Amino acid sequence: MSTPNKLTVLRIILTPIFLFLLVSNFTGHFVAALVVFIAASITDYFDGSIARKQNLITNFGKFLDPLADKLLTSAALLGFIHMDIGHGTVYVAFIILAREFLVTSLRLVAISNGRVIAANIWGKTKTVSQIVAIIAAMAGRLVIDQTLVALPAGAVTAINIVSSVLLWFSALLTIISGVTYFLENREHLDSSK
Numbered sequence: 001m002s003t004p005n006k007l008t009v010l011r012i013i014l015t016p017i018f019l020f021l022l023v024s025n026f027t028g029h030f031v032a033a034l035v036v037f038i039a040a041s042i043t044d045y046f047d048g049s050i051a052r053k054q055n056l057i058t059n060f061g062k063f064l065d066p067l068a069d070k071l072l073t074s075a076a077l078l079g080f081i082h083m084d085i086g087h088g089t090v091y092v093a094f095i096i097l098a099r100e101f102l103v104t105s106l107r108l109v110a111i112s113n114g115r116v117i118a119a120n121i122w123g124k125t126k127t128v129s130q131i132v133a134i135i136a137a138m139a140g141r142l143v144i145d146q147t148l149v150a151l152p153a154g155a156v157t158a159i160n161i162v163s164s165v166l167l168w169f170s171a172l173l174t175i176i177s178g179v180t181y182f183l184e185n186r187e188h189l190d191s192s193k
Contacts, residue, residue: 004051005061007043011068014040015075022079030145033079034138040072041131062118063107069127070100076134080167085137087164095171096130099178106181110188117185122177129173133166 001009014036021033047065051057077093080086103123110117119127140159144151151159182189 002051002056002058002061004047004056005058005064007047007050008061008064008068011040011043012071015071018072019075019079022076023082030138030142034135034142037072037076037138038135044069044127059116062116066119066123073127073130073134074100080137085141085163086167087160089167092167092171096174099174103178103181106185106188110185113188115188117181120180120184122173122180126170126173126177129170133170136166137163
Protein backbone atom coordinates (compact mmCIF):
# COMPACT_ATOMS: atom_id res chain seq x y z
CA MET A 1 0.00 0.00 0.00
CA SER A 2 1.36 3.43 -0.95
CA THR A 3 2.09 6.15 1.61
CA PRO A 4 -0.87 8.32 0.51
CA ASN A 5 -3.25 5.39 0.93
CA LYS A 6 -1.73 4.59 4.34
CA LEU A 7 -2.39 8.19 5.40
CA THR A 8 -5.98 7.89 4.21
CA VAL A 9 -6.44 4.67 6.19
CA LEU A 10 -4.92 6.41 9.21
CA ARG A 11 -7.53 9.17 8.86
CA ILE A 12 -10.27 6.54 8.87
CA ILE A 13 -8.78 4.93 12.00
CA LEU A 14 -8.53 8.32 13.76
CA THR A 15 -12.19 9.13 13.08
CA PRO A 16 -13.84 6.92 15.75
CA ILE A 17 -11.10 7.92 18.21
CA PHE A 18 -11.93 11.57 17.52
CA LEU A 19 -15.67 11.00 17.97
CA PHE A 20 -15.13 9.11 21.23
CA LEU A 21 -12.97 11.94 22.58
CA LEU A 22 -15.41 14.59 21.38
CA VAL A 23 -18.47 13.20 23.16
CA SER A 24 -16.70 11.80 26.22
CA ASN A 25 -16.77 13.53 29.58
CA PHE A 26 -13.33 13.55 31.17
CA THR A 27 -10.83 16.30 31.78
CA GLY A 28 -9.13 17.31 28.57
CA HIS A 29 -11.36 15.23 26.27
CA PHE A 30 -12.27 18.21 24.11
CA VAL A 31 -8.66 19.37 23.65
CA ALA A 32 -7.67 15.81 22.78
CA ALA A 33 -10.53 15.60 20.27
CA LEU A 34 -9.42 18.85 18.64
CA VAL A 35 -5.81 17.63 18.39
CA VAL A 36 -6.91 14.32 16.83
CA PHE A 37 -9.21 16.14 14.38
CA ILE A 38 -6.41 18.48 13.31
CA ALA A 39 -4.00 15.54 12.94
CA ALA A 40 -6.53 13.63 10.83
CA SER A 41 -7.18 16.74 8.72
CA ILE A 42 -3.46 17.17 8.10
CA THR A 43 -3.27 13.63 6.72
CA ASP A 44 -5.85 14.73 4.12
CA TYR A 45 -3.49 17.43 2.87
CA PHE A 46 -0.43 15.19 2.83
CA ASP A 47 -2.00 12.14 1.20
CA GLY A 48 -3.08 14.18 -1.81
CA SER A 49 0.13 16.18 -1.99
CA ILE A 50 2.34 13.08 -1.86
CA ALA A 51 0.16 11.21 -4.36
CA ARG A 52 0.41 14.04 -6.90
CA LYS A 53 4.13 14.71 -6.42
CA GLN A 54 5.15 11.05 -6.59
CA ASN A 55 2.56 10.07 -9.21
CA LEU A 56 0.89 7.64 -6.80
CA ILE A 57 -2.71 8.46 -7.69
CA THR A 58 -4.72 5.23 -7.70
CA ASN A 59 -8.36 4.31 -8.12
CA PHE A 60 -8.24 2.96 -4.57
CA GLY A 61 -7.08 6.37 -3.34
CA LYS A 62 -9.68 8.21 -5.45
CA PHE A 63 -12.34 6.08 -3.80
CA LEU A 64 -11.00 5.94 -0.23
CA ASP A 65 -9.88 9.57 0.21
CA PRO A 66 -13.35 11.14 -0.20
CA LEU A 67 -14.80 8.39 2.01
CA ALA A 68 -12.29 9.20 4.76
CA ASP A 69 -13.21 12.90 4.50
CA LYS A 70 -16.92 12.10 4.76
CA LEU A 71 -16.42 9.90 7.81
CA LEU A 72 -14.35 12.51 9.64
CA THR A 73 -16.64 15.47 8.98
CA SER A 74 -19.78 13.41 9.63
CA ALA A 75 -18.38 12.29 12.98
CA ALA A 76 -17.72 15.91 13.92
CA LEU A 77 -21.20 17.04 12.93
CA LEU A 78 -22.85 14.18 14.82
CA GLY A 79 -20.77 15.11 17.85
CA PHE A 80 -21.79 18.76 17.45
CA ILE A 81 -25.46 17.78 17.41
CA HIS A 82 -24.93 15.73 20.56
CA MET A 83 -23.13 18.63 22.26
CA ASP A 84 -25.39 21.39 20.87
CA ILE A 85 -22.56 23.23 19.11
CA GLY A 86 -23.72 25.78 16.54
CA HIS A 87 -27.18 26.99 15.59
CA GLY A 88 -29.14 24.65 13.34
CA THR A 89 -26.32 22.14 13.19
CA VAL A 90 -28.79 19.32 12.64
CA TYR A 91 -29.80 20.99 9.35
CA VAL A 92 -26.17 21.60 8.37
CA ALA A 93 -25.48 17.93 9.06
CA PHE A 94 -28.49 16.88 6.98
CA ILE A 95 -27.39 19.02 4.02
CA ILE A 96 -23.85 17.68 4.19
CA LEU A 97 -24.89 14.05 4.66
CA ALA A 98 -27.51 14.25 1.90
CA ARG A 99 -24.91 15.60 -0.51
CA GLU A 100 -22.44 12.93 0.51
CA PHE A 101 -24.98 10.12 -0.04
CA LEU A 102 -25.98 11.55 -3.42
CA VAL A 103 -22.41 12.01 -4.66
CA THR A 104 -21.40 8.59 -3.33
CA SER A 105 -24.34 7.07 -5.22
CA LEU A 106 -23.22 8.90 -8.35
CA ARG A 107 -19.71 7.55 -7.85
CA LEU A 108 -21.05 4.01 -7.54
CA VAL A 109 -23.01 4.38 -10.78
CA ALA A 110 -19.90 5.77 -12.48
CA ILE A 111 -17.84 2.83 -11.21
CA SER A 112 -20.38 0.44 -12.71
CA ASN A 113 -19.77 2.30 -16.00
CA GLY A 114 -16.01 1.80 -15.62
CA ARG A 115 -15.20 5.31 -14.44
CA VAL A 116 -13.89 6.62 -11.13
CA ILE A 117 -14.99 10.15 -10.25
CA ALA A 118 -12.16 11.94 -8.48
CA ALA A 119 -12.64 14.99 -6.30
CA ASN A 120 -12.90 18.25 -8.23
CA ILE A 121 -11.97 21.74 -7.05
CA TRP A 122 -15.46 22.30 -5.58
CA GLY A 123 -15.25 19.05 -3.65
CA LYS A 124 -11.87 20.03 -2.27
CA THR A 125 -13.11 23.53 -1.40
CA LYS A 126 -16.12 22.01 0.32
CA THR A 127 -13.89 19.72 2.39
CA VAL A 128 -11.54 22.55 3.40
CA SER A 129 -14.50 24.76 4.38
CA GLN A 130 -15.95 21.97 6.51
CA ILE A 131 -12.61 21.33 8.23
CA VAL A 132 -12.08 25.04 8.92
CA ALA A 133 -15.65 25.41 10.24
CA ILE A 134 -15.31 22.37 12.49
CA ILE A 135 -11.96 23.50 13.90
CA ALA A 136 -13.29 27.03 14.46
CA ALA A 137 -16.44 25.74 16.17
CA MET A 138 -14.40 23.47 18.43
CA ALA A 139 -11.90 26.24 19.22
CA GLY A 140 -14.79 28.57 19.98
CA ARG A 141 -16.35 26.06 22.34
CA LEU A 142 -12.97 25.60 24.04
CA VAL A 143 -12.67 29.35 24.58
CA ILE A 144 -16.18 29.46 26.05
CA ASP A 145 -15.79 26.38 28.27
CA GLN A 146 -12.14 26.64 29.29
CA THR A 147 -11.75 30.34 29.99
CA LEU A 148 -10.97 30.77 33.67
CA VAL A 149 -12.94 34.00 33.93
CA ALA A 150 -16.50 34.36 32.75
CA LEU A 151 -16.69 35.80 29.27
CA PRO A 152 -19.11 38.64 28.66
CA ALA A 153 -22.41 37.46 27.19
CA GLY A 154 -21.64 39.39 24.00
CA ALA A 155 -18.37 37.49 23.52
CA VAL A 156 -20.10 34.13 23.94
CA THR A 157 -22.81 35.17 21.49
CA ALA A 158 -20.21 36.38 18.98
CA ILE A 159 -18.25 33.13 19.19
CA ASN A 160 -21.43 31.09 18.68
CA ILE A 161 -22.49 33.26 15.72
CA VAL A 162 -19.08 32.96 14.02
CA SER A 163 -19.11 29.17 14.51
CA SER A 164 -22.63 28.91 13.11
CA VAL A 165 -21.90 31.16 10.12
CA LEU A 166 -18.83 29.08 9.22
CA LEU A 167 -20.81 25.84 9.50
CA TRP A 168 -23.63 27.22 7.33
CA PHE A 169 -21.13 28.59 4.79
CA SER A 170 -19.61 25.12 4.53
CA ALA A 171 -23.13 23.76 3.97
CA LEU A 172 -23.61 26.24 1.11
CA LEU A 173 -20.32 25.16 -0.49
CA THR A 174 -21.43 21.55 0.02
CA ILE A 175 -24.57 22.22 -2.03
CA ILE A 176 -22.58 23.95 -4.77
CA SER A 177 -20.07 21.11 -4.94
CA GLY A 178 -22.85 18.51 -5.12
CA VAL A 179 -24.52 20.35 -7.99
CA THR A 180 -21.23 20.58 -9.90
CA TYR A 181 -20.59 16.84 -9.51
CA PHE A 182 -24.00 16.06 -10.96
CA LEU A 183 -23.63 18.54 -13.83
CA GLU A 184 -20.15 17.28 -14.70
CA ASN A 185 -21.17 13.61 -14.54
CA ARG A 186 -24.79 13.66 -15.70
CA GLU A 187 -24.05 11.18 -18.50
CA HIS A 188 -23.97 8.48 -15.81
CA LEU A 189 -27.57 9.31 -14.91
CA ASP A 190 -29.02 8.82 -18.39
CA SER A 191 -32.35 7.13 -17.67
CA SER A 192 -32.42 5.52 -21.12
CA LYS A 193 -29.50 3.24 -20.23
